[in-house]
């Protein structure tokens with residue numbers, strides 16, 4: 001029954017009963033006698049209580065809908081308000097849930113487009129850095145080497161320094177290009193890419209271990225890129241924020257798929273608000289239908305888990 005008819009019929013019943021009583025056996029004298037006043041007050045209280053009850057029951061689903069709207073997050077999809085209550089409320093909740101379905105689908109499609117455009121752009125920049133700037137610096141290095149053999153002794157040291165600076169610039173450019181485009185992922189596969197990621201983040205303050213068993217179910221190219229980028233952002237955050245001594249990157253088979261774990265023994269997430277790094281991880285996870293969780297690690301530190309379902313994992 002609709003909320004309108006519930007309230008209207010309750011009020012109608014109360015008013016009709018009061019009118020019938022006044023027309024029939026009941027009289028209210030002036031001034032009112034104590035017995036009559038008591039009957040009126042009790043009747044009124046009963047009517048008000050019934051009214052309050054009907055409204056409370058009728059409006060509760062709207063309150064639940066309000067809470068669901070306030071906490072809706074497109075990066076954590078799937079939560080829906082339960083459809084309940086009077087007809088209009090149930091229809092409103094159903095419409096809201098359908099709207100969320102549409103928004104989540106649009107968001108996922110938009111994120112997929114944005115992320116693939118971002119990957120293409122990274123590829124392009126990495127190639128230009130490598131092919132243009134890298135080649136130019138290599139040519140400069142060769143020229144400097146030829147010059148070094150012929151310059152007078154007093155200039156040798158300066159030419160040597162220029163050679164060193166050029167070599168350092170070349171290394172830096174190769175490193176940036178590698179970060180932009182994980183060529184190792186395409187050439188040598190995910191295990192090697194994760195190994196080199198662990199090596200890249202191992203510095204004097206931080207030791208990063210990796211555990212990647214050989215007999216994992218094969219992932220799609222897209223899933224491998226998502227795993228790699230999430231591990232990369234996880235380790236970047238460990239290096240930047242965690243103040244950790246140790247970290248690990250682990251890929252393991254689990255029922256129904258593969259799980260990536262990035263764990264550090266740092267200070268933990270605390271209540272830090274999520275930035276574009278973590279929301280980027282969530283978006284990438286959504287792209288391949290994987291579940292991402294960020295939780296305190298046992299003891300101290302942070303655990304990032306990415307569970308990639310078997311649907312996107314092809315058997316080897």
Ligand SMILES: Nc1ncnc2c1ncn2[C@@H]1O[C@H](COP(=O)(O)OP(=O)(O)OP(=O)(O)O)[C@@H](O)[C@H]1O
Nearest residue numbers: 237238241242268269272273274275276277278302
């Ligand atoms: N492993 C970690 N240990 C401790 N704190 C962390 C860790 N990872 C993230 N944080 C906290 O969570 C916040 C949000 O991380 P997020 O990656 O979203 O943004 P960011 O790293 O600050 O910036 P960016 O957009 O460049 O990634 C960080 O500022 C940091 O305070």
Ligand SMILES: [Mg+2]
Nearest residue numbers: 236237277278
């Ligand atoms: Mg970050």
